[in-house]
Amino acid sequence: MTTEDAAELATVVARVRERIDPDPAERERLAAAAAALSERVREALADRPVTADVVQVGSTARGTWLAGDRDIDLFVRFPPELSRAELERFGLAVGREVLPDGHEEFAEHPYVKGEFEGFDVDLVPCYDVPAATDIRSAVDRTPFHNAYLLDRLDDDLAADVRVFKRFLKGIGAYGSDLRTKGFSGYLAELLVLEYGGFEPLVAAAADWHPPVERDPEDHGRRSFSDPLVVVDPTDPERNVAAVLSAENVARLQHYARELLADPREELFFPSERPPMTAEELRAQLDRRGTTPVAVAFDAPAVVEDQLYPQLEKSLEGVVSELDRREFEPLRATAFASETGDDADDGAPFDRAVLFVELGVDALPTIQRHDGPPVHVRQHATGFYEKYADADVYGPFLDGSRYVVEREREFTTPRAFLESDALFDVALGAQIEGQLEESYTVLVDGDVVALAEEFASELRAYFEPRP
Amino acid sequence: MTTEDAAELATVVARVRERIDPDPAERERLAAAAAALSERVREALADRPVTADVVQVGSTARGTWLAGDRDIDLFVRFPPELSRAELERFGLAVGREVLPDGHEEFAEHPYVKGEFEGFDVDLVPCYDVPAATDIRSAVDRTPFHNAYLLDRLDDDLAADVRVFKRFLKGIGAYGSDLRTKGFSGYLAELLVLEYGGFEPLVAAAADWHPPVERDPEDHGRRSFSDPLVVVDPTDPERNVAAVLSAENVARLQHYARELLADPREELFFPSERPPMTAEELRAQLDRRGTTPVAVAFDAPAVVEDQLYPQLEKSLEGVVSELDRREFEPLRATAFASETGDDADDGAPFDRAVLFVELGVDALPTIQRHDGPPVHVRQHATGFYEKYADADVYGPFLDGSRYVVEREREFTTPRAFLESDALFDVALGAQIEGQLEESYTVLVDGDVVALAEEFASELRAYFEPRP
Structure with missing residues (x-):
C-alpha cells in the first residue's frame, strides 16, 4: 500500500468508526445496567445454598460491540461438583428472580433470556471449571474466551x-x-x-x-x-x-x-437491495434461457441452525440426482421464509424451497446404458441375454463393450421431482418428513410465484455477487 | 461343448461347406487359368533383359478361396538390384503383354489388373528378397506369407x-x-x-x-x-x-x-436387411426422442481406404466438440454413397454424411464459466477485473472459486454446425476441403431426406446388432 492509499483507508475506517463506536452515554448506560444486573444475581445467589459467581462476557463486556447492539451476557459460574440437574435448577431459579419477565431458552442446557432497561439479557448458568479443556458443556468455555481477550485487547x-x-x-x-x-x-x-x-x-x-x-x-x-x-x-x-x-x-x-x-x-455498509419483482424475475428467466425448477414445502418446525444444514443436504441430494439424470444443473439455492414468530412460540419458518436452475428441460426417450466388456464372458453373456429380447436398441458393440439404448426413466425434471424417486436421494431427515406430507413442484414460469415470498433471496440469486 | 452340441455344430459346418467349397470343376478351371497365365508371364519375361520368376499367391493359390471368388494373384519377382523405376517399367510391360485389356492400378507401386477367362487377375511386380524382413515394399512380403501357409495348410x-x-x-x-x-x-x-x-x-x-x-x-x-x-x-x-x-x-x-x-x-449367411424407408426413419426418430443432426457434403475424390479414416477422424472431431458444447451426443456414424464408378475413372464416392444423434436440442443462453480459486491472487484478480464490468452474471463465489455465467456461443447444434467453429475441430484433410466448399446441415426431421441415399446404413444404425 502506498502512503496515499493507507491514508485513504484510514479515512474510511475513521468514518466507519463514527457510525459504529458506542458513544460515552451508551457505554455508561450499558455498564450501569450490567452492574445492576450482576448485583441482582449476587443477591439471588446469596439466598441459595450454593457458592457461585457472576461474570459478564460477550462483546459488551469487552468493548467490542457495535453501537446499538443491546446484548448483555451474564454467566453464572457454579461449582463443578454440582449435578447438571442442580445446575439447571439453580440457574433457572436465579434467572427468573433476576429477570422476572424473562423466558427460558435452550442451548446445550436451559437459560433465561429477558429484557432489562432496554437491553437484551442472556443469563446463562455454567460450570466454574479450572481450565477450558475441562469444560462439561460448550458454554463453560465462554468465560475463558472472555478472560483471554479482556487481558489482551486494549x-x-x-x-x-x-x-x-x-x-x-x-x-x-x-x-x-x-x-x-x-x-x-x-x-x-x-x-x-x-x-x-x-x-x-x-x-x-x-x-x-x-x-x-x-x-x-x-x-x-x-x-x-x-x-x-x-x-x-x-x-x-x-x-x-x-x-x-x-x-x-x-x-x-x-x-x-x-x-x-x-x-x-x-x-462496510452496503446499500440494501430492493426485493425482486415478479416482472424482474420473469425477465431474468427469459434472459438466461434456463429451466428453473423448485420444490416448495412447509418448513419443518426447527430452528435455523437445524433447518439450513438440512436444506443444504437436501439440495445437494436433489442437484446431484438431477445431474446424474442428465438435466445439467447450472446453479441452485435453498431458502426459507421466516414466520416472524419466536422459535419458542411456534415454527420459526413458514415455507421452504429447493431451487435448481437446469440446462435441459427435456431429454430423449432413450438412454444409453453401457454393458460389460464382451471378454468378461459370464457377465457379458448375462448382460446380452438380459437385453437380447427386451424392448431396447441393441445390445450392440461400442469398442469392446456391449451397449443398449433403453427407455429413460424420466424425460423431464418435473416427472422426476413429482415421482417417488425424489425420496431415493439423501434428504434432511425432517425435510424428508415434510416432503412425504406434501410438496409442490414448480417448473419454468411457475417459479415466478416465488417472487412474492422470496423476493430478496431471488434478487441475491439472480444478481449474484462475491 | 457336449457331444450333441459338437455334432450340431459339425452339421452346420458341413452345410456351410456345401455352399462355399469350390467344386472340382471350379478348381480345375482356376488351376488351368493360373497355369496359362503363369506361362504367359514366363514368355513375356523371356524376351526381356532381366531374370525374374512368377509365383501364384492369395487364397486361390492355397485352396482357401470361397466358391465363386474369381481372383487370381500372380506376383512377378524381380532381382532386388533393380531400381524401383526399372521394376515398375518391367512389371507394367509384362502386365500389359499378359493382360492386353488390363489397366493399371496403384498400391505402393503400380500393377496391372485385368480379366482372363472370367477370372479377375492381379499381376503384381515385387522384389525377390531373401527374407520377409528384407522387403523393400509391402507387396514383397506376400510370397513369403504364401509359402508359409502352403507348407502348413493341408x-x-x-x-x-x-x-x-x-x-x-x-x-x-x-x-x-x-x-x-x-x-x-x-x-x-x-x-x-x-x-x-x-x-x-x-x-x-x-x-x-x-x-x-x-x-x-x-x-x-x-x-x-x-x-x-x-x-x-x-x-x-x-x-x-x-x-x-x-x-x-x-x-x-x-x-x-x-x-x-x-x-x-x-x-454364416445372414439374411439381407431391407433398406430403411423414410416412414420407418421418421417412426424411429419419434420413438427415440433424440435430436439427430447431419452434415452432408460431396465426398472427396479418394478411395475407400482414404475416405473412411478421414470420415472417422472428422466424426470424432465433431462429436467431441458437440459434447464439449454440451449437446450430449448419444451415438454417431458416418457413411458415404458409392458412385458405382471405378476408382480410376472418377470419384468412387458421391455424397458423405457425418450423422450424430444428440440428447439436447437447445441450451440456455448462459453458460457457467469457472474462474480461478480466489487465493491465487494475481490470476484471481485478473479474472475478477476482466468480468467485473462485463455483461455477465457475477463474478460470484462458489466455494473458493470465482464463477461467472456468460453468454453461450451456440445454443443450438445447428448454429454450431453452420458456423466457422466447425472448422476448429480436427477434420480429415480432404473432408475439411470439401466442407470449405459447401455442406448442408440437417436437423431433426430434415434427416429423413437421407433415407433415399443411405437406406441400408440407416437401417444398420437404427437397428443396431453386435
Missing part, C-alpha cells in the same frame, strides 16, 4: 475489532450460525489480535493461501482440514474457525482486496 | 479356413480395409492354423481376454498395444492383426459364443 484493538466485525457484516460473512458459516465474534477478535489490528489483518487476508493456520498460544497438537485454522488459545484441540466455510474465507479475501484497492465505506 | 485346414472366412463375412468382421478394420485373409488363415481348425479357434475366441498374443514361430521381439497380436511368422516385428479393431475382436467373441450356444447357418 482500546485500539477493541476499536479495530468493531471495524472488522462491521466489515464482515457488510460483506455477509459475519456469524457462525449454520446458514452463514461465517466468522464468529470470538474468531474476529482473535484475528484482529493475532494480526495486530484491522488493516494488517485485511492486508494479510488478501494474500492468504488456504489452508491458513494460526496458533496464538503455539500449543496446537492436532491437525485440522479446515481452510482457516485458528487454534483456540484456551483449548489446543479446538479450531475456532471450524464452522467457517471455504467460500467465506474466499469472500473475506475478495473484499479485503477490494478494500485495499479502493477503500470505501460502502463495503 | 486340405482339412484349408477347408476350415474357408469356413472361418465365411463366418467372418457373415458377422461383418472380414477384411482389413480401413472401413471394416476386420480380419484379413492371411490373419484368418494363421488363426485357423494356430488353433488347429475352425471349431477349436471359435471355442478359444469365445474365451479370449484381450490382449491376446500368439506367436506361431515364437520369434516376436517387440510388444504391441493391439487387442489381438499375431506375430507374423515371416517377420518378428509385425503384428498381422495390427489393423483389427477392438470392436471386431469383441464381435468375433460374441458370435463365437452364439455359434457354440446355438449353431446355425444364419450366422
Whole structure:
C-alpha cells in the first residue's frame, strides 16, 4: 500500500468508526445496567445454598460491540461438583428472580433470556471449571474466551475489532450460525489480535493461501482440514474457525482486496437491495434461457441452525440426482421464509424451497446404458441375454463393450421431482418428513410465484455477487 | 461343448461347406487359368533383359478361396538390384503383354489388373528378397506369407479356413480395409492354423481376454498395444492383426459364443436387411426422442481406404466438440454413397454424411464459466477485473472459486454446425476441403431426406446388432 492509499483507508475506517463506536452515554448506560444486573444475581445467589459467581462476557463486556447492539451476557459460574440437574435448577431459579419477565431458552442446557432497561439479557448458568479443556458443556468455555481477550485487547484493538466485525457484516460473512458459516465474534477478535489490528489483518487476508493456520498460544497438537485454522488459545484441540466455510474465507479475501484497492465505506455498509419483482424475475428467466425448477414445502418446525444444514443436504441430494439424470444443473439455492414468530412460540419458518436452475428441460426417450466388456464372458453373456429380447436398441458393440439404448426413466425434471424417486436421494431427515406430507413442484414460469415470498433471496440469486 | 452340441455344430459346418467349397470343376478351371497365365508371364519375361520368376499367391493359390471368388494373384519377382523405376517399367510391360485389356492400378507401386477367362487377375511386380524382413515394399512380403501357409495348410485346414472366412463375412468382421478394420485373409488363415481348425479357434475366441498374443514361430521381439497380436511368422516385428479393431475382436467373441450356444447357418449367411424407408426413419426418430443432426457434403475424390479414416477422424472431431458444447451426443456414424464408378475413372464416392444423434436440442443462453480459486491472487484478480464490468452474471463465489455465467456461443447444434467453429475441430484433410466448399446441415426431421441415399446404413444404425 502506498502512503496515499493507507491514508485513504484510514479515512474510511475513521468514518466507519463514527457510525459504529458506542458513544460515552451508551457505554455508561450499558455498564450501569450490567452492574445492576450482576448485583441482582449476587443477591439471588446469596439466598441459595450454593457458592457461585457472576461474570459478564460477550462483546459488551469487552468493548467490542457495535453501537446499538443491546446484548448483555451474564454467566453464572457454579461449582463443578454440582449435578447438571442442580445446575439447571439453580440457574433457572436465579434467572427468573433476576429477570422476572424473562423466558427460558435452550442451548446445550436451559437459560433465561429477558429484557432489562432496554437491553437484551442472556443469563446463562455454567460450570466454574479450572481450565477450558475441562469444560462439561460448550458454554463453560465462554468465560475463558472472555478472560483471554479482556487481558489482551486494549482500546485500539477493541476499536479495530468493531471495524472488522462491521466489515464482515457488510460483506455477509459475519456469524457462525449454520446458514452463514461465517466468522464468529470470538474468531474476529482473535484475528484482529493475532494480526495486530484491522488493516494488517485485511492486508494479510488478501494474500492468504488456504489452508491458513494460526496458533496464538503455539500449543496446537492436532491437525485440522479446515481452510482457516485458528487454534483456540484456551483449548489446543479446538479450531475456532471450524464452522467457517471455504467460500467465506474466499469472500473475506475478495473484499479485503477490494478494500485495499479502493477503500470505501460502502463495503462496510452496503446499500440494501430492493426485493425482486415478479416482472424482474420473469425477465431474468427469459434472459438466461434456463429451466428453473423448485420444490416448495412447509418448513419443518426447527430452528435455523437445524433447518439450513438440512436444506443444504437436501439440495445437494436433489442437484446431484438431477445431474446424474442428465438435466445439467447450472446453479441452485435453498431458502426459507421466516414466520416472524419466536422459535419458542411456534415454527420459526413458514415455507421452504429447493431451487435448481437446469440446462435441459427435456431429454430423449432413450438412454444409453453401457454393458460389460464382451471378454468378461459370464457377465457379458448375462448382460446380452438380459437385453437380447427386451424392448431396447441393441445390445450392440461400442469398442469392446456391449451397449443398449433403453427407455429413460424420466424425460423431464418435473416427472422426476413429482415421482417417488425424489425420496431415493439423501434428504434432511425432517425435510424428508415434510416432503412425504406434501410438496409442490414448480417448473419454468411457475417459479415466478416465488417472487412474492422470496423476493430478496431471488434478487441475491439472480444478481449474484462475491 | 457336449457331444450333441459338437455334432450340431459339425452339421452346420458341413452345410456351410456345401455352399462355399469350390467344386472340382471350379478348381480345375482356376488351376488351368493360373497355369496359362503363369506361362504367359514366363514368355513375356523371356524376351526381356532381366531374370525374374512368377509365383501364384492369395487364397486361390492355397485352396482357401470361397466358391465363386474369381481372383487370381500372380506376383512377378524381380532381382532386388533393380531400381524401383526399372521394376515398375518391367512389371507394367509384362502386365500389359499378359493382360492386353488390363489397366493399371496403384498400391505402393503400380500393377496391372485385368480379366482372363472370367477370372479377375492381379499381376503384381515385387522384389525377390531373401527374407520377409528384407522387403523393400509391402507387396514383397506376400510370397513369403504364401509359402508359409502352403507348407502348413493341408486340405482339412484349408477347408476350415474357408469356413472361418465365411463366418467372418457373415458377422461383418472380414477384411482389413480401413472401413471394416476386420480380419484379413492371411490373419484368418494363421488363426485357423494356430488353433488347429475352425471349431477349436471359435471355442478359444469365445474365451479370449484381450490382449491376446500368439506367436506361431515364437520369434516376436517387440510388444504391441493391439487387442489381438499375431506375430507374423515371416517377420518378428509385425503384428498381422495390427489393423483389427477392438470392436471386431469383441464381435468375433460374441458370435463365437452364439455359434457354440446355438449353431446355425444364419450366422454364416445372414439374411439381407431391407433398406430403411423414410416412414420407418421418421417412426424411429419419434420413438427415440433424440435430436439427430447431419452434415452432408460431396465426398472427396479418394478411395475407400482414404475416405473412411478421414470420415472417422472428422466424426470424432465433431462429436467431441458437440459434447464439449454440451449437446450430449448419444451415438454417431458416418457413411458415404458409392458412385458405382471405378476408382480410376472418377470419384468412387458421391455424397458423405457425418450423422450424430444428440440428447439436447437447445441450451440456455448462459453458460457457467469457472474462474480461478480466489487465493491465487494475481490470476484471481485478473479474472475478477476482466468480468467485473462485463455483461455477465457475477463474478460470484462458489466455494473458493470465482464463477461467472456468460453468454453461450451456440445454443443450438445447428448454429454450431453452420458456423466457422466447425472448422476448429480436427477434420480429415480432404473432408475439411470439401466442407470449405459447401455442406448442408440437417436437423431433426430434415434427416429423413437421407433415407433415399443411405437406406441400408440407416437401417444398420437404427437397428443396431453386435
